[in-house]
Amino acid sequence: MTAKDDKNLQQVLKKIAGMPEPARSVMQRMHDLIVAAAPELKPRIWYGMPGYALSASSPVLVFIRNDELITLGISEKAVLEPAGGEDGMLIPAAWYIDGLDDVTEKRLAEIVRAAVG
Structure with missing residues (x-):
């Protein structure tokens, strides 16, 4: 990890640590x-x-936000593919979360890996 990467990581951790609960834990x-x-x-x-x-x-490629609900988002620079099926050409790019469980955590990990390609 470079010094810049470490500085950026510390800024992210500080940002998260400054959030109120329960958002901070999520x-x-x-x-x-x-x-x-x-x-x-x-x-x-x-x-x-x-x-x-x-x-x-x-x-x-991937971001998280803390607004009224917590959001996992995929930027337009990520690997994106249309959903297909009933959703046709729509490209899923954001998911709102109000808590985490095992199923949600597994799906979030799949989304992140797919975004990276």
Whole structure:
């Protein structure tokens, strides 16, 4: 990890630590899931919230936000494919979360790995 990567990681962890509960715990768990599912991703602050990219200078692929609900989002720079079936050409790119369980955590990890390609 480069010094810049470490600085960016510390900024992300500080951002998450400053959030009120229960969002703080959910966001920390989502951060942990993202870096475990795609260890090649490097965290950094992106539009004021945690974002994850292949390097400190490459586009963010995955991000998490804490608004009224917590969001896992995939940026337009990620590997995106139309859903197909009844959803036709719609491309899933954001999921709202109000808590985590084993099933949700497994699906989040799959989404992150797919976004990285």
